[in-house]
Amino acid sequence: MANRVLIGNHPTHGYGLYVSPTGQNVLSSDNDYLLIDSDAVSHGQLLCWHEVYTDSGNNGSGNGVSFTYSSQGVRNFAFSFSSQLLSSSGVAANINCYAGTPGTARPNAHYGLFGGILGGLSSGGYDTDAGNDIYYTVKLTNSGTTGTCLVERFTPSGSVKDYLVNILIFSEVA
Amino acid sequence: MANRVLIGRHPNISGNPYGLYVSKPSQDVTGTTNSNFLFRSNITEGIGTVGSLNGQSLTVKYQGSTDINLESSGANQRQKSTTVVTWNRSDFNDGTNDRCPLVLVQTSIVDDTTKQNCMGYFWFKNTSTDYLTAQGFHFEVFPYKTTTLGALYCTVNAELYANEYGVWPGTSTATRKIYYAICDAHIGSQTT
Secondary structure (H helix, E strand, C coil), rough: CCEEEEEEEEECCEEEECCCCCCCCCCCCCCCCCCCCHHHCCCCCEEEEEEECHHHHHCCCCCCCCEEEECCCCEEEEEEEEEEECCCCCCCHHCCCCECCCCCCCCCCCCCCEEEEEECCCCCCCCCCCCCCCCCEEEEEECEEEEEEEEEEEEECCCCEEEEEEEEEEECCC | CCCCCEECCCCEEEEEEEEEECCCCCCCCCCCHHEEEEEEECCCCCCCCCCCEEECCCCCEEEEEECCCCCCCCCCCCCCEEEEEEEEECEEECCCCCCCCCEEEEEEECCCEEEEEEEECCECCCCCCCCEEECEEEEEECCCCCCCEEEEEEEEECCCCCCCCCCCCCCCCCCCCEEEEEEEECCCCEEE
8 A cells, every 4th residue: 555644754855744646655756646745836725716796787897896805915816717697588696606405406507617709790699698798807906814806897798697707716826 | 944744733823723734845834924834724714705715625526527529510510518427416515505516627639538628618600500610618517407416518619610711621520528527615605
């Protein structure tokens, strides 16, 4: 059975805490696959995953939605997913993913990577406002231990559709 | 040489919290400077506007892949969708509510299942059914799809583009792979 956990002086990487995956020897000089590696620059830890509602009132610069969080006093980074309406009559409550009551289906609740149709040649009605022509920005600022995340949505066609942005924020990584 | 690992009660952080602490190389783990920690288990939310994930690392609950083949003609020539995987909603339950897991997806590239594509999707249409380009992939996570199951759907594009006359090249029907990792992290809060 492989050695899996080392607390102390690693023969290659020095003092620290090291944990290897199943079947791998933690004493190996190859640190590419360690689950925990004290020799790394940092170890990404999730601070929060927050779901943000936006609607037509948030269109354009200066009308975004912001929230604050504990930045732990270090640099953070974020990535995002999005949820857009699946039907013209939908509203944000149909698609939010925050939590579900056990035993109750909510088939329209969803999130995914954003993407869409590149405009310019559409003439068949498929460029109607389905929320899929929206683009948005995510900005992080940090003051002391308080981080602020600002989501601004921009839409060239003046979308009136609700739209959700999911923001995951990690502590410093590099 | 610096102390690098502390398991137990931290002597200097306010409140002396118990936990696991690992400092960055050359930094003393008994210090209190946040940026000097590589890992620490006392992260909480002190501002109060979001639900904290408390410094959780990404733990993968399920991982795997499924195959998909685009078709040489018809509706599935330029993009094709499939149900990648389903899971029991009860796998992600906080004791009261079912929760939405973090799902990561990549696909293999055309004609080479050893190389992966992480490009988000886009396409450029000439008409409602005629794509001039079809690049990348798109996935949607449905955490509460049925009363008992969550589901992952993915649309794979042909990664091709038409020539200057709008003529679509032959679509490769070779097997593509969709890789997924379903992680324990979940949405902690929302702003309505």
